[in-house]
Amino acid sequence: MSQSIDIHTLAGAYALDAVTEIERAGFARHLSECDACTLEVAELTETAARLATVTRATPPARLRQAVLAEVGRTRQASAGPSHRAASRRAGTGGMTWPRRVLGAVAAAVVLLAGVGAVLVQQRRLDVAEQQAQALQEAQAEMGRVLAAGDAELHSTSVGGGTMTVAVSPRLGAGVVLVDSLPAPPDGMVYQVWRIADGEPTSIGVFAEGQRSGTVPMDTLGDADTIGVTREPPGGSSTPTMPIVAAVELA
Amino acid sequence: MGGGSDPQWGDASVPPVVEPSADELLRRVARGDEDAFRALYDLVAPRVYGLARRVVRDPAQAEEVAQEALVEVWRTAPRYDSSKGSASAWVLTIAHRRAVDRVRAAQAGADRERRVAAASVDTPYDDVVEGVTASLEQQQVRRCLQGLTDLQREAITLAYYDGYSYREVAEKLETALPTIKSRLRDGLIRLRDCLGVAVGFATGAGR
Numbered sequence: 520m521s522q523s524i525d526i527h528t529l530a531g532a533y534a535l536d537a538v539t540e541i542e543r544a545g546f547a548r549h550l551s552e553c554d555a556c557t558l559e560v561a562e563l564t565e566t567a568a569r570l571a572t573v574t575r576a577t578p579p580a581r582l583r584q585a586v587l588a589e590v591g592r593t594r595q596a597s598a599g600p601s602h603r604a605a606s607r608r609a610g611t612g613g614m615t616w617p618r619r620v621l622g623a624v625a626a627a628v629v630l631l632a633g634v635g636a637v638l639v640q641q642r643r644l645d646v647a648e649q650q651a652q653a654l655q656e657a658q659a660e661m662g663r664v665l666a667a668g669d670a671e672l673h674s675t676s677v678g679g680g681t682m683t684v685a686v687s688p689r690l691g692a693g694v695v696l697v698d699s700l701p702a703p704p705d706g707m708v709y710q711v712w713r714i715a716d717g718e719p720t721s722i723g724v725f726a727e728g729q730r731s732g733t734v735p736m737d738t739l740g741d742a743d744t745i746g747v748t749r750e751p752p753g754g755s756s757t758p759t760m761p762i763v764a765a766v767e768l769a
Numbered sequence: 770m771g772g773g774s775d776p777q778w779g780d781a782s783v784p785p786v787v788e789p790s791a792d793e794l795l796r797r798v799a800r801g802d803e804d805a806f807r808a809l810y811d812l813v814a815p816r817v818y819g820l821a822r823r824v825v826r827d828p829a830q831a832e833e834v835a836q837e838a839l840v841e842v843w844r845t846a847p848r849y850d851s852s853k854g855s856a857s858a859w860v861l862t863i864a865h866r867r868a869v870d871r872v873r874a875a876q877a878g879a880d881r882e883r884r885v886a887a888a889s890v891d892t893p894y895d896d897v898v899e900g901v902t903a904s905l906e907q908q909q910v911r912r913c914l915q916g917l918t919d920l921q922r923e924a925i926t927l928a929y930y931d932g933y934s935y936r937e938v939a940e941k942l943e944t945a946l947p948t949i950k951s952r953l954r955d956g957l958i959r960l961r962d963c964l965g966v967a968v969g970f971a972t973g974a975g976r
Contacts, residue, residue: 538934561854563954571864582814582835595845
């Protein structure tokens with residue numbers, strides 16, 4: 520699959536921090552599922568760090584004082600997330616998922632990371648943490664649907680972007696993943712609809728300028744189609760035609 | 770440090786001649802040991818600050834970046850996983866990322882060009898603090914950089930020392946994106962082999 524080749528050659532750029540934040544998050548996620556890449560990236564990161572040997576410089580003494588003072592009043596983080604992530608991976612029995620599903624999950628995860636980047640605009644530190652949290656929540660929903668065992672994936676492409684819908688008939692739940700839709704006309708936003716026998720129900724409205732996002736569906740009902748339309752900011756009560764993208768669940 | 774009679778780790782448990790390893794110090798820092806952090810600071814701060822200075826250029830901002838990075842080292846030390854790489858690489862990765870984030874956040878094209886133009890004038894290289902080991906390391910890195918192809922070296926330099934994204938690197942070097950991605954990767958692989966970098970994955974601690 521072309522994406523895995525593409526993502527693999529990103530190892531050098533990633534180790535040098537020469538990627539965007541979205542790529543960084545996506546690649547980091549990819550790493551957690553690819554042991555060979557993990558080793559290569561670890562070595563390349565180690566190598567990159569050696570480059571800092573030649574730029575050594577004596578810092579001003581006040582830096583030491585400032586750092587030590589701040590350290591004195593800064594609480595350390597718990598050892599948490601990586602361990603939690605590991606047990607979560609182990610717990611969902613990922614190895615048994617069909618390859619097609621895993622591929623879609625990887626793609627979804629990459630775009631979820633992007634969504635986090637779009638939605639969160641605070642200090643970097645918070646961004647990283649909130650992104651991780653948003654990702655975890657979206658993944659949890661994704662994981663729940665996929666772990667149901669009867670997960671179905673439906674996908675369509677829309678002018679360079681994609682919309683993927685994962686549903687579990689057994690759970691009667693699903694997730695809609697929208698990635699890189701074309702920029703909507705000024706003053707319009709994307710709205711996602713669940714359609715059952717021609718009867719639309721709004722399940723999510725994007726922010727202005729937002730072109731990627733994820734919409735969980737707790738209830739599937741009798742939905743046969745998921746559709747996306749362009750609407751005024753805040754969304755509409757009924758969809759404005761034409762439908763930009765539609766995925767049939769049948 | 771300069772003036773004081775300060776070297777905190779020099780007096781008690783650590784023999785003065787042998788440098789305490791960053792790995793050992795970071796393990797202690799992970800348990801909340803502030804003394805170990807002071808020692809770690811003295812060991813890595815010149816590289817952290819120098820790197821920030823090189824990437825960010827502006828001395829005041831470089832200081833801020835170094836401070837943020839070093840405090841982050843303290844804060845997240847409990848999450849450091851030694852099976853994934855050395856302590857100093859971990860610290861420098863944090864510092865580099867912070868520096869790059871800072872540069873990109875502040876980035877407007879013209880501003881960036883000025884910054885780079887001013888670079889050669891005021892990048893401080895300080896060989897005094899380093900001792901023999903450090904200067905040998907420097908020589909080795911320089912030699913290995915010379916062993917790269919021109920394109921590999923230029924691409925890696927722009928990415929690492931100047932903080933450009935690979936897309937920007939491709940533009941600056943007027944080279945196709947996939948080529949730049951590959952050059953960054955095979956350049957680093959060649960550097961890795963030249964420097965003899967290895968990461969010990971064999972110890973299955975916690976994995």
